Amino acid sequence: MADNYIEKQYEQYEARKAAWKKAGKPTLKKSSTPPKEPKRRVFVTGGASGIGKAIVQAFCNADCLVAFCDHNEASGRMTAIETGALFYQVDVSNPQELEECMKELFDTWGDIDVIINNVGVGNFAPITDISIEDFDKVININLRSVFITSQQLALHRQKLETANLYGRIINLCSTRYLMSEAGSEAYAASKGGVYSLTHALALSMSKWHITVNSISPGWIENNEYDKLRDEDHKQHPSQRVGKPEDIARACVFLCKPDNDFINGENITIDGGMTKKMIYIE
Numbered sequence: 001m002a003d004n005y006i007e008k009q010y011e012q013y014e015a016r017k018a019a020w021k022k023a024g025k026p027t028l029k030k031s032s033t034p035p036k037e038p039k040r041r042v043f044v045t046g047g048a049s050g051i052g053k054a055i056v057q058a059f060c061n062a063d064c065l066v067a068f069c070d071h072n073e074a075s076g077r078m079t080a081i082e083t084g085a086l087f088y089q090v091d092v093s094n095p096q097e098l099e100e101c102m103k104e105l106f107d108t109w110g111d112i113d114v115i116i117n118n119v120g121v122g123n124f125a126p127i128t129d130i131s132i133e134d135f136d137k138v139i140n141i142n143l144r145s146v147f148i149t150s151q152q153l154a155l156h157r158q159k160l161e162t163a164n165l166y167g168r169i170i171n172l173c174s175t176r177y178l179m180s181e182a183g184s185e186a187y188a189a190s191k192g193g194v195y196s197l198t199h200a201l202a203l204s205m206s207k208w209h210i211t212v213n214s215i216s217p218g219w220i221e222n223n224e225y226d227k228l229r230d231e232d233h234k235q236h237p238s239q240r241v242g243k244p245e246d247i248a249r250a251c252v253f254l255c256k257p258d259n260d261f262i263n264g265e266n267i268t269i270d271g272g273m274t275k276k277m278i279y280i281e
Contacts, residue, residue: 046118060084092140102156117150158208167205217247235276
């Protein structure tokens with residue numbers, strides 16, 4: 001019965017998706033009233049669960065057209081049903097898959113206004129155990145995908161006959177770009193790259209009216225928040241562990257039209273932990 005329910009829900013979602021795609025291509029109508037501001041077109045990588053899912057939901061709640069990609073088909077389908085966003089099954093470590101996904105969105109929407117580069121993997125392992133292939137995979141997923149989505153948007157904007165005067169790219173970095181623990185070499189390297197790539201992109205994307213910023217989350221608990229210990233919360237100056245929604249709200253904030261003077265920045269959202277001096281007693 002559960003499988004039938006999911007299939008029925010997904011059939012309804014596919015029907016909504018077809019209507020939703022049609023809505024992404026507005027037709028011109030004569031009217032005496034000023035036209036409404038068009039819905040923002042938002043693309044999120046790694047949007048099926050955790051922080052990514054919260055971001056998808058936040059932009060759907062903000063009345064945007066939202067699409068997301070993820071390698072997990074089951075989770076992606078469920079998130080699409082729950083949020084009404086458009087889901088693409090994509091392995092972002094494969095450049096062709098990611099590029100084709102974006103090209104389909106350009107064909108459907110005409111352009112993309114906001115890209116949230118959220119996808120990321122950890123793969124922590126002792127330096128003596130991690131393989132070169134594993135290291136490369138983390139870099140390709142966490143860092144190279146940010147370059148690919150940004151480059152695809154730049155190439156598309158370059159071809160537009162009428163300039164789009166609004167654009168946002170937000171890259172999910174991590175507080176681990178500046179602090180580490182043993183066995184985190186691949187992840188730390190990828191997030192350090194995201195930090196640096198962000199300010200480089202801010203300059204390169206400026207000609208297309210696109211601001212580029214990054215967000216560095218600290219401890220964000222995606223599962224079983226109610227099972228955290230009191231000391232887990234109390235160690236944070238904010239007196240609690242973070243939630244995915246904390247990051248999603250910041251993404252929506254950065255995408256407000258009036259916030260275009262925030263550019264090339266990294267915003268740390270960690271409950272104050274990176275400002276806390278720690279000594280062993």
